[in-house]
Amino acid sequence: MPPYGQNVAMTRPVLRTTPLAMKQFFLTMLGVFAGMFLFLVVVPFIFIVIAIGAASSEEPTPRNTVLELDLREGVTDQAPNNPFAVFGGSGLSTLQIVDTLAQAEDDDRVKVLLIRLPEAGITPAAADEIRQAIRRFRASGKVVLAHSQGFQPVGATVSSYMIGASASELWMQNTAGFQLAGFSAESIFLGRAFDKYGVNAEFEQRYEYKNAVNEFTQSDFTPAHREAMSAWMTSIYTSALANAAQDRKTTPAALRAAIEAGPHSSAQALQRRLIDKIGQVEEAEAEAKRRAGRNAEIMEFSDYASSQGERGGSGRNAIAIVGGEGAIMTGTGGGADPFGGGSSIMSDDLAEALYDAIEDDSVKAIVFRVSSPGGSPEASEQILAAVRAAKAAGKPVVVSMGDYAASGGYWISSEANWIVAQPSTLTGSIGVYGGKFVLADALGRFGVDMRNLSIGGDYADAFSPAQDFSPAQRAAFAAQIDRTYEEFIARVATGRRLPPARVREIARGRVWTGAQARQIGLVDQLGGLEEAIGKARELARIPAGDSVRFKRYPEARSPFEALSEAFGVSGEAARVLVGIGGVMNDPAAEATVRRIQTERARASGASVLADQPY
Incomplete structure (x- = not known):
């Protein structure tokens, strides 16, 4: 008997189709339709969205503009070079904020910067760089208002407060809590869990301060881990307090005492001069527009950044x-x-x-x-x-x-x-x-x-x-x-x-x-x-x-x-x-x-x- 699927007729060809061939045929057809859909619908849609975004970013900047910088969604250090990163939730970057504020300093249309502060922490080094850019912006004679809906006791919230302290005025919502009282960080140690469930973490480290290994092998901080982590946390906390104290025109010791006496209500924070005003964000926006001048309008920071592009400079x-x-x-x-x-x-x-x-x-x-x-x-x-x-x-x-x-x-x-x-x-x-x-x-x-099998050395x-x-x-x-x-x-x-x-x-x-x-x-x-x-x-x-x-x-x-x-x-x-x-x-x-x-x-x-x- 001939093998299955083999054509033995000499006078008339016979096509026999196996189940596997049928499956492959339908998969191929599905692939063709999927590919056509992607090329004819999805890809054009993406390009249309990009074109619309580019067109909207070219809207003219109003004569009296309030730039609204929202830091609540977090920032990356650098803008991604992938044009589709925006679909993955990529927002502003530290360098984009610095670059845009440098251009806004020299733009006569931009009168006021309004900052929406995050309730939790922001990466300390990013906060340092944003603060420096804000101070340069203020030095050009322009106003900066910052608004907070509270400071939570989570991570490096002191860095968020430091940014707010660099503003001309720091506002806070009436129901918000000023719960910042220090700087905390957690580490999860898996050593006991691994022992319990039979996972053996075999690692080499050079040397005792290379602490990533400890989270797999220990159940608590080693002396070296605790020493190093406490040292860099203290350095960040001390630096942020010193910067905030400079901007709030007080001493680091006085500011530290006021903060660590918390948590505070917004009224208590105002009484201790940790903030300047209590009000809703709409009130802060109205005040920003008043200071910007007649017929002032609020412009999102990202829109202004897109309209300006990156600093190119001139010269050979x-x-x-x-x-x-x-x-x-x-x-x-x-x-x-x-x-x-x-x-x-x-x-x-x-x-x-x-x-x-x-x-x-x-x-x-x-x-x-x-x-x-x-x-x-x-x-x-x-x-x-x-x-x-x-x-x-x-x-x-x-x-x-x-x-x-x-x-x-x-x-x-x-x-x-x-x-x-x-x-x-x-x-x-x-x-x-x-x-x-x-x-x-x-x-x-x-x-x-x-089980393992290996060949060789x-x-x-x-x-x-x-x-x-x-x-x-x-x-x-x-x-x-x-x-x-x-x-x-x-x-x-x-x-x-x-x-x-x-x-x-x-x-x-x-x-x-x-x-x-x-x-x-x-x-x-x-x-x-x-x-x-x-x-x-x-x-x-x-x-x-x-x-x-x-x-x-x-x-x-x-x-x-x-x-x-x-x-x-x-x-x-x-x-x-x-x-x-x-x-x-x-x-x-x-x-x-x-x-x-x-x-x-x-x-x-x-x-x-x-x-x-x-």
Whole structure:
């Protein structure tokens, strides 16, 4: 009997269709219709939304304008270069706020800034930079009103209050509570839970202050963990109180006593001169419009920012502003979600941006904005090599640290010509950790058996979650961790011109604030992007009277480029869309999934520099 499906008729062809072929046919047809729907409906809709947004952003600014800056949705450090990030909830960035306020200072139409304060905390370094921009705005002779619907005892609320204190007047809603009384932060320790459920966390850390490991292995703060965390929290709290006291025209001691006597009602806060007025936000808006002048109108900050665009500057000399935010990983692209607001530093992309700035003859210096808790040592070294190349090309590199530049974030900053950080930037964390979770016992309690097979040398299955490290594997892995730590020490010693012994003394994985880091030689200057630009001009020997242009890298991607990345590289995009119905049978789609999984694995791999303190 002939095999099933084989045509044996010699005179008339017979087509026999298997169930699998029928299934594939319907999946293909479904994919075709899905692809047509995406191309003919979804993609045009996205472009229409972008066009409408662009058109609305071009509305003229009223003659008497009140800019309303709402900080309640949080801010990122840098604006994403993905045009679809807005669909993922991406709002304003610290750098966009600073840049826009700098333009508003010189805009005669903008008379007043109204700030809506968050009830909880804001990242301390972002608060530092926004406060500095507000003070420059006020110095131009313009009014700033801030309105709060309460200060909750959550996280770094003192940083939110510091922003409010920098305003000409700080308003508070009548029913709101002034519950700020200090600075608190929590850590979750999983050591007892892991012991109870049979999870074995096998990690190496260099050294005792590399505290990310402790949350997997301990049930409480170790002495070193408590010491370091208390130190940077105290530094942030003290700095915020000092800034707020300066702006409120009182002493830090008096302000601290008033705050820590709380919680307070709005009336009590007014009585203690912690705020200036009590009123609803509508009343604050009316007062802002009154101060702005006749027929004043309120304009959303994001609309004004869109209408102004980024500061371009003028002149034949340019300063490049190269930005990177998020965990540092090898590769390119920046993630799998095309509409997400999250970000990461992909080493290929950021290194390429630095090399683009190097090759641009008009660029005389580079301001490298870094906001990262760390990541892969290999990715960090690739980016640092580009920093070295810029210096070798005669283009000074000035690092401007954002919310944090710790671990790998400090690695990529360490050999810059100059480092500028905010007093509350979290930096340092010169150390490394790595390891694995052994899950065999935990799964066995639920009747799940995990077994391992490997071929090759003894180290081939070192990171199998089915078994503990063997003594030889543990020794080999510890040696690798030691090598990475020594490489980190060498780069800091070279870049900061410090003896390696001194670097080891101040390293050991410890997190420092920018203010602390300046005292021990890890940072050169306190300030933000504006101070970094000023130093870049100086190092590039651009005369003080000369105008400069700003060039930003990496350049923002076009909507087509973003879609191409989301659905496959350029020419493959259409094929992947058409085959979306049978995505699990599509090799290109499977390759994309594998790439995403690989990047996630790298982010939590065997050798990690990242240590996000809070």
